[in-house]
Amino acid sequence: MQSHDEILERIRSTLVQLFQLDAAAVTPGARLYEDLEIDSIDVVDLMDEVQRHTGRKVTPEDFRSVRTVGDLVAVMQRLLHA
Amino acid sequence: MAAHSEFAPDISPVEARRQDAYFWRLLMTGTSFALFGLGAVVVGLVLLPLVRIIPAARERKRARARTVMRLALRLFVGVMHRTGVLTYEFRGREQLGRPGQLIVANHPSLIDVVFLLAFVPSAGCVVKGGLWRNPLTRSAVTLVEFIRNDSTAEMIVAAADALRAQPLIFFPEGTRTRPREPMVFHRSGANIALRAAARLTPVYIRVRPTTLTKAEPWYRIPARRPHFALIVGEDVDLQPYRSAPLPLASRELNERLLAQFEAELERPAC
Numbered sequence: 001m002q003s004h005d006e007i008l009e010r011i012r013s014t015l016v017q018l019f020q021l022d023a024a025a026v027t028p029g030a031r032l033y034e035d036l037e038i039d040s041i042d043v044v045d046l047m048d049e050v051q052r053h054t055g056r057k058v059t060p061e062d063f064r065s066v067r068t069v070g071d072l073v074a075v076m077q078r079l080l081h082a
Numbered sequence: 083m084a085a086h087s088e089f090a091p092d093i094s095p096v097e098a099r100r101q102d103a104y105f106w107r108l109l110m111t112g113t114s115f116a117l118f119g120l121g122a123v124v125v126g127l128v129l130l131p132l133v134r135i136i137p138a139a140r141e142r143k144r145a146r147a148r149t150v151m152r153l154a155l156r157l158f159v160g161v162m163h164r165t166g167v168l169t170y171e172f173r174g175r176e177q178l179g180r181p182g183q184l185i186v187a188n189h190p191s192l193i194d195v196v197f198l199l200a201f202v203p204s205a206g207c208v209v210k211g212g213l214w215r216n217p218l219t220r221s222a223v224t225l226v227e228f229i230r231n232d233s234t235a236e237m238i239v240a241a242a243d244a245l246r247a248q249p250l251i252f253f254p255e256g257t258r259t260r261p262r263e264p265m266v267f268h269r270s271g272a273n274i275a276l277r278a279a280a281r282l283t284p285v286y287i288r289v290r291p292t293t294l295t296k297a298e299p300w301y302r303i304p305a306r307r308p309h310f311a312l313i314v315g316e317d318v319d320l321q322p323y324r325s326a327p328l329p330l331a332s333r334e335l336n337e338r339l340l341a342q343f344e345a346e347l348e349r350p351a352c
Contacts, residue, residue, distance in 0.1 A: 018327045038329075040234035041270050045328040047235070060235035 007076045011069060014049050018042075028070035036069075046072075054079040102307035103166060110165040111303050118158055125154050126222055134225060147225040148204055155200035168293075169307060172201055174314030179203040182280030183249040186271050187287055187312075188343055190259050192294035194287050197312055198251050206244045207251040208237060231256070238270055242278035250274075254339065258296040265340060272336035276323055284315040284339070286346045315346065 002010075012026040021036055032038040038046070043063055050072075051058040056079045066072055133146045162168050178185055179202045187194060199207060211232030213219040223230075229240045229250075244250050254271035275282045288311045291304040318339065323331040 018329050020330070041238065041273050041332070042329045044235050044238045044273070045332075048328070060233065060239060063235065 002077075002080060004073060004077065007073050007080075008069070010053065011072055011076065014046075014053075015069075018045060018049065026069055028068065028073065030069045031067055032069070032072070033067075050076060050079065056080075056082070098305050100305050104303070104305065107167055107307060108301065108303055110162075110167050111300060114158070114162050114165065114167055115300055117161060121154050121158060122218075125150060126218065129154075130222055130225055134221075143225065144227050145204060147222075148206075151222070151226055152199060152201075152203065155196050159197060159200045166307065168310055170197070170310035170312070172197065172312045172314075175201050175312070177283060177314045178285070179205060179249050180281070181247050181249060182245050182278075184245060184271070184275050184279035184282050185249060185251045185285055186254055186275075186282065186339065187251070187285040188259060188265065188347065189253045189255045189257070190287055190289045190292065190295065191310075192258065192300075193310075194312075195251070195253070197287075197310065198285065202249060202251065205249040205251050208241060208253070234270055238274055238277070241274045245274070245278040245280070250279075254336075261292055261295050261297055265343065267336055267340045267343075269332055269336040272339060273328065273332040275318075276320060276328060276332055276335060279320070282318040282320060284318065284342065284346075286313045286315055286343065287311070288313075288347060313346075315342075318342070 008028065012023055015021050015026050015036070015038075016023050019036065019038060019042065025036065030036055032043070043066070044060070047058045047060070047063060054076065058079065062075055062079070066075060129150045130147055133143055133150060136143075136146075138146070159170070163170060178198075185198065185202065185205065187198060189195075195207065195209075199205065206226075206228055208229045208231050209223065211230040213223045213228075214230055227244070229237055229244060231237050241250060241252070252271050252274065254267040255265055256268050259265055290309050290311075291306055293304050293308040294300060318335075320335070323335045325331075326334070
């Protein structure tokens with residue numbers, strides 16, 4: 001079982017690596033599209049990473065309501081603990 | 083400047099003189115459109131329902147439905163050609179139609195997709211989601227298992243899945259080119275290519291003079307008979323893009339593709 005902070009840290013390093021972002025910009029409140037310039041195409045690449053991390057099949061449906069980094073943490077938690 | 087000038091054809095007075103049997107072409111263009119409608123009714127109400135009820139595996143039905151559609155569109159192209167509505171050439175088309183092949187083309191006119199679907203065997207195609215909401219087209223696009231473009235994430239997943247066993251046609255401009263405006267390519271095409279394509283094959287489409295663009299109704303036919311040139315380019319080597327993470331790699335590939343299309347379409351037709 002992973003804590004919220006561990007998951008956030010993992011997402012942060014993934015986003016930094018995938019999108020060459022500044023780690024400091026990846027806060028729970030940061031909006032993916034407006035603040036981090038991660039668009040709907042990038043989200044599919046992100047889905048792959050989440051799938052790899054969680055070992056669970058991820059569908060676009062799981063990501064429909066994701067707007068912020070915090071939402072992403074919540075999705076990861078749900079997938080990991082499902 | 084007159085209010086209608088925005089829509090005035092951008093051609094010199096000499097070219098503007100109506101030639102190549104203008105009124106015959108106008109009549110035959112209308113006839114072709116009517117025939118297209120009639121063909122759609124025959125295909126949609128007779129042939130595809132037959133495919134649906136004749137027992138077969140889903141893949142088999144899909145293949146039959148695509149063949150029906152291809153032959154119908156091939157007939158349509160033949161009619162437009164033989165009645166003098168247009169002339170065309172399709173160079174290198176034997177390169178098209180392999181499983182795992184992503185075929186990307188620019189989209190200057192309404193009927194580009196007709197040409198590609200008429201000549202590429204067994205291909206799937208990413209088309210607009212509205213076709214699933216229209217009762218007249220829904221059952222057809224469902225049976226041929228085309229891919230709808232209205233949700234980017236779902237489209238990418240479905241396209242990558244289709245490429246496992248089929249060729250797939252994709253128009254990265256998404257909608258028809260607006261004449262005299264720069265092309266814009268959606269990155270999803272490059273993303274799909276890097277995700278799942280065994281090969282990425284460009285098709286450069288030139289229409290001279292332009293016709294059936296986004297900016298004109300069907301009856302505004304050009305003064306001269308239009309010529310459609312579809313030229314299959316060399317496969318794009320995907321290897322150089324394999325090392326970077328997908329978000330970055332797909333941006334680079336998309337820019338390269340766009341630059342390549344711009345360069346090829348600039349080049350005078352030979």
